Amino acid sequence: MTRAEHCVVACAETWRDNGEVLASPMGTIPSVGARLARLTFSPDLLLTDGEALLTRPGGAVEGWLPYRRHLAMVSGGRRHVMMGASQLDRHGNQNISCIGDWERPARQLLGVRGAPVNTLNNPVSYWIPRHSPRVFVERVDMVCGVGYDRAAAAGPSATRYHSIPRVVSDLGVFDFATPDRTMRLASLHPGVTVERVLEATGFPLTVPDAVPYTRDPTPEELRLIREVIDPDGLRDREVGAGAR
Template sequence: MTDLAPHIEATRADFCVVACADAWRGDGEVLASPMGLIPSIGARLARYTFSPDLLLTDGEAMLVALDGTVEGWLPYRRHLTMVTGGRRHVMMGASQIDRYGNQNISCIGTWNRPARQLLGVRGAPVNTLNNPVSYWIPRHSRRVFVEKVDMVSGVGYDNAAAAGDSATRFHRIPRVVSDLGVFDFETPDRSMRLVSVHPGVTVEQVRESTGFPLVTGDDVPFTREPSTAELRLIREVIDPAGARDREVRG
């Protein structure tokens, strides 16, 4: 049947939400742990549409449905069991990220005399070595996408490989999403690859905003456009106040 509904124009923020949602595509029944606004909207969109088996939490001890009702109990011990068994997919932020996916949220500058203190390592090493971790970067720049992070908080592919089988068993970085495009590490040396650019963004713009050489194909496509149904869910159900457009400006 032909869709006679009027076309809804997607914003840059909408493209970012859909790109984050796609990180959980095909994951099955795993615990989605989005950190930040756009990843949270993306995880809920994924649950509403193509990943109905995703588990969502209230951030404390409960598994919750999309309407907020409690679906189950997730005490800390059970949460850790899922983490260490690779049954969780986290989407974190990064103050710095390098070509192999090493992430820094701890400090800028040397460890002994940092120029700026950040969040600290937190749970990033455990996250990256025990379950899939993707990243959301709302401001793509050379200050964030760096040749080498000042301190390794989340473990990248090069450091995981150097540590051996115990570090690589569950280590996986499915994707990095920024306000400019989508990236993965599906290259022979596991260095970052540009998968798509958001509409209005050029490949050259992404290269100029990145502090290391990116792997790119001959023809980099645009990021997948949200469907009309997805846009209605984003705008009418998940984020009717439009908070996403305050984080990502097209």
Template sequence: MSVGRAEYCVIACAEAWRDNGEVLASPMGLIPSIGARLARRTFSPDLLLTDGEALLVGLDGTTEGWLPYRGHLTAVTGGRRHVMMGASQIDRFGNQNISCVGDWSRPRRQLLGVRGAPVNTLNNPTSYWIPKHSRRVFVERVDMVCGVGYDRAAAAGPSATRFHRLPRVVTDLAVLDFATPDHSMRLASVHPGVTPEQVREATGFELTIPDEVPFTREPTLEELELIRAVLDPKGLRDREVPDPGSGAGGGGR
């Protein structure tokens, strides 16, 4: 059975929540949302999902509990939440920018703003989803630090590193992590059809690439059925990450 690039991305996002236990999953974006729901239906049944506002919901969307703002903050500041955010820029140590491009005092482009990125990254595990892997996103130095990377957290000391953890970065080309001695970014797997050299060329800094890079794991038949028939029957995932050759693929410079 043929597996689409978007489905490998869903699997890679879902794997971010493996073995997390009873934590609040906060996926931002379509493919991370499908991934979180897939993880809860399969290998991470203790995950907590919300309606995006103030309720905890079950797999069918029914209300399971109330999550007032104070409860949400308790989960965030105690490391009991795992968020998957986006990034307009990200560097080798995981510093993330979603605020502006160019000098912050006079930016060439205004983006979302800092939002909750500092709190997220310093207080609970934070992964990233980037639908178009390119040198515009993977940069040598971010124009403004919103999400805190490993180097800046270490420089700030124990108060910043207590709950700070960046488990993975998932893109339309690959899965990356920070499993290196200095916590710089490493290529963990490539999606089938992608080579390590393609990832290197689409990255604007020196990326650690092991001698042997595995492929992102295949979805099981059960997972494919859930993705296609239950979680995303309209195939919206393919709009975000089209298959290579469809005329709308990501990657590159």
């Protein structure tokens, strides 16, 4: 099995036990993961076609979700998003807007988009296909998605629904299950070492004494990934041929 397939399973686990919420995966591997979760251990998940239709894995339409209803779900917390990040710091602050000083940025990115509302209203996890010190930084150049430190500083109105359950990269899985709510290495993908993760991370990372490996896909999960959800192998393009 490939690294991409371990990443798919790690992303799928993000929605385990979420119940009837809207899964909003952004990226190929999160999308494959959400559909895998729906077909296996999280059958109550709601998935969209990216527009206004609620669909089953495979494309069968089972409902309609107009934009106004979508916004109501966001404000009510009935959604779990998996976003990307151009920068992510140890507290979970995310940047997708610009690189460099705000007054004269070196690079313009997507813009803030819906990241602040997402992080303050419903669970938000992150998918990073290329784990490097350029992404995992000590301090983000601009805060778009709100991390644990800034949510705490803003008070109960920000922390009430704030949650970052999981960060998945091509090297491992991370969470914030530490006393100060900073990032912790939760599992390594098979073939990856703790030393490699630390070298690719631009801030101090909490590492438990014993770090497990990300679980293997089951035979049925592999069949679903390879034959039903992603028969064209798009997942491997997102992680890269070198991560096997």
